[in-house]
Amino acid sequence: MKHFNKILFVSLLCSILIGQIKLDVSTIPKRVDVYLDGVNLGRSPILNERIKPGLHKFEIKKRGFAPLSYDLLVNPAQAIKLDFFLNPIYKIKFKTEEKGLVFELNGEHRWDVPYVRLELEAGDHSLRVFKIGEIIDEQIIRVDEPKRFNYYLKKPLTSN
């Protein structure tokens, strides 16, 4: 029993000495599961965790927000504080009265119906419009809230 206590104490001491960097993690929004190198640290905010210097991977997933994966080379320091701002996903309605058009977002997502509901990550998206296989229009859609876009050929998108 004495030996067991000794081993426990030594291993505890080693773990404290090796992983000397104090780690705090905050996220916006709060109460998000934070994974460090695949291990769940718990829900944010995370306080007084320990991390070793070196390369680490942080992963954060929450419904309604773009998943976040971040590789960080942690330098030797007394403490490190990480703030993650998750990128929200907004519900967008896209409508056009033009006929025979094919729409493409970010070079990979296509539809040809006049009215569609989309879930878009906040930020800029690249819209291309095709007609009979040819690009007839290109625009940048800026998404910063739930919106309804109305598309008119070769006119800037209007939202309401």
Added chain:
Amino acid sequence: MLKILNIIYRFLPSFLLLVLFYGCSSFKGPLYPEIIYNKRQPLISVTYEYGEIELILPLWYDAAVPDNILFKVYAQADTLHPILSILQESPKEFLAYLPQGVLDIQNKTNIIKIIPQDNNFDPVKVRFKGIRFGRLTLPRKTIKMGQLVVRGNTYLNKNDSLVSGASVTLQSYDNIINSTKSNQSGKFQIAIPGEYKYAEHLRIVAGENLIFKPFIKKLDFSKSRKLELKIGLGPSDKMKEPLYMTNKNNVHFRKSPEIGSETLFLLKEGEVVSVDKVTPGEYFGFIEVSLDKSKNIQLEGWINRSDLRLVNFNNIYKQQFERNK
């Protein structure tokens, strides 16, 4: 008719619900099956908090204290670029705050260079192994005055040939502080602690193991801690052969050969006499007397033959029994 109205009445709510459902779904439009990401870089803030290294080096001054000291701290064996450079009045302990992570924590490649702003002191280096952060107190370092050094060569005055194996000692009064011998090339270097800088009666004595009178010179380190001396031993080339040497101390060197004539000097053992005339009991000749640093004069006089022996330049070293006398 009533029957028809009754049926309509019974199915009206279901019908209205169907109309509402299909109407609204057609109004909402289809949902695109995937979430569309724009691969925007997430906003992430990384803040490091670095600790400090409190570096303490206690100092002890032996004999003398320099006015000012320049401290330079080098890390990770980089001796070109100091991470810290401080000039301050000689402190009891050197204290510096360094940012975390600058020191080598694996090996002793970090250096504190202590450079006293005083010619009497030599720079000192302290090598140490660093820590990640926190307080690091190093062992006390003693700051001593730099050594006093005399270097030069020993040669024969007679022909300027270098003398090897000639003893050289530094003495305070008659106390030997350090001793050495000239090497095969006739060169020597001898050092004593810097605290003797201001000692009076500090002298160098050379050639005590030779048959000649030893070379004795007072040393003055007030202007420099390093002196260069060319030590000429034995008689000069102005002393004509045959050369004799006194074989004991307190040999009378007299003005004339008569018994009872005036004694000019009492000669020490090893004094060389250039003999010019011989009588049955006495030799007439010259001795060499140095007046100052470089000037020698010759004085004539008479000496008992029994007090002299012929100088043998083939072996200028004293025999063991002679040295033990």
